[in-house]
Amino acid sequence: MYKWFLDLFGWKTWTSQFSDEMRQTAITYQNTFNSVGSWTAVAILLGITILMVVLYYYVWNKLPGFHFRIRHWIGFMLISAVLVGVLTFFLVRVTTNPIGVFAKKAPFFPLALINLLYSFVLYIICSLGINAFFKKSTNASCTPFKL
Amino acid sequence: MATTRTNNVTTENLVRQSTLHVFCIGGSGLRILRSLIMLLASGYDIKGYKIKPYLVDPHLQSKELSEVSDLIAKYHKLYYGTNNGFFKTPIEADINNLNVMTSTNVNDKSFGTFIGSQACQTGSPESMLIEMLYSKKNIETSMSVGFKGSPNVGSVVFQDFVNSKWFSSFQPTQNDRVILVGSLFGGTGASGIPAIADAIKKKSAATKVGVIALIPYFALGEPAENSQHREINSEIFDIKSFAALKYYADNANSFDRFYVFGDTEKKVYNYDEESQGNDAHIIELAASQAFKDFAEEQDTDLTPSTRWNQIVIDTNKPTLNYDDCGEGLKTAISCLSDFYSFSKVFFLMQRETFYPFYRGYKGVLDTEDFKTLNDFIYEEDPQKYSFIRFMGELHDNKRAFNAIDTRDIISPENDVQLDHYRFVPSARFHLLNRDRNGADGTRVISSQFVKINDSYRRSLKKQEEITPVSAFLNAAQEGIREVNVKQYTANLK
16 A cells, blocks of 8 residues: 555665665564554554544534635645644554664655555545435535535 | 415314404404514414414405514414424414405495495485584595594494404304404494404304403604694593493493503504504503413303403503513413524524534425525514514514513614614524513523424424424424423422
């Protein structure tokens, strides 16, 4: 899910930049990044985006205010994406626990960026899902579209 | 042909077997009916009864007559008779024949022609009797604009009315009640009330008859110097009312309850017999409470000792805020403020293109029912009557009704460019205008938006066989009530 994007940033050949004695450790870290890091990113993506969608449709929308307007929906989407990006950037670093040299060179930023983009997509899908299947339970069933 | 709408018969409606027959006699009767229609539209309920109005006005071209007829027709389209909601009390009416006075031979005849005075030879006993009882003006003046403050003319015409074919066919059924509404200081009401009350009691002694009588609450200015019409003299309104009340006190067998309403504050209207159209007044609103009081009273409680009733306001201020209106008006005020909130929501929501409640009905908002609702609430045409105009007039009249915050209604009195009330709903408002503890805090209409949408969401889960406009009104009233009740409760603390 992330690999194709990281490969655009040279993730496939990432280990080749290290000296022979470091390479084995780099391969081990790359594997850790691919597994633990990816799962962390997915967890952040799902957790934050779904939380923000739920907050928007079931909490924010039920507060007095014209919160069904499209700009509020877009606002929540942006906040959600930024949160996902920032948390991915920092938390993946924590969960993969890289040594100093890897911490500088590991693709945390590309991972955060793609997770941010995925967050937009997931936010839209979740919104459409709520509008399609749970419209009787929200005050914003027409944002962004009426289904 | 009665055109009662039966698109959705509910349990509540099946219980409404009894009819409250309302005879609105003369201009004042029409104005009280106008207030009642506004209250019923706002969700005010007269439990167990459907309302059947009869307009009794010889002034066939009267502006008020056409306005009230138009309101009844609109109400008729919007009435849906569910247990809750706006427009829930049925008004049953023969829309095409509301003015039952057409059953007489009044038309635009002079009184002399009506009684056939020309056939009497000059100097004959009949001719002398007529001259003794009626002035030359009485005899010669056309009755096309009513009886011009002359009950002696009206009482003869009403004898013709109670003998008419229409009145012969009028037969209240068991448990039905009749209420007669009119003023005591004019011509039509003052003469019509006793004649019709007597005739109904003769027809059906068991039928409970109530009277809502208005004593002066407005005055008329001097007619123009060159005016041919100067029969009505508002300086003797009080004397005429006193004489009428004395008559009723001495002849109290034709009615079971008598309500009297009047005011010491009086707005002076221009003298205009052709198109006298008085603004809505708090006295008419207060008088509308009597319908509910009379209809909901047990037969056993309608005794001679409870025959006379008065409803008073709490303070004698020229402008009445919420706290000045008295407990008796609180239900009416809460209904009116609910409908006013709804009016704001209805107009504001049409700009909120992502509002689910709006989108849910977007496809049907241009149907006739919704257009009727729109027009009932607000029409720019000054010839048409609307809820917004009603609220504006109540606020601008003397005595002023200021219990509900209607600052979104721009009055022609405050804007010389306007010839009608203009409605400019804003998102911010107070619900009620209060004296104690300062004004009720400013709120935003969005709470109503949220709660209406909540009730709309709940309604999506129900399977109801009601028209879209009915479902719309139901959801709106439920949501608004939820918010406003909290505000009334908060205000009372």
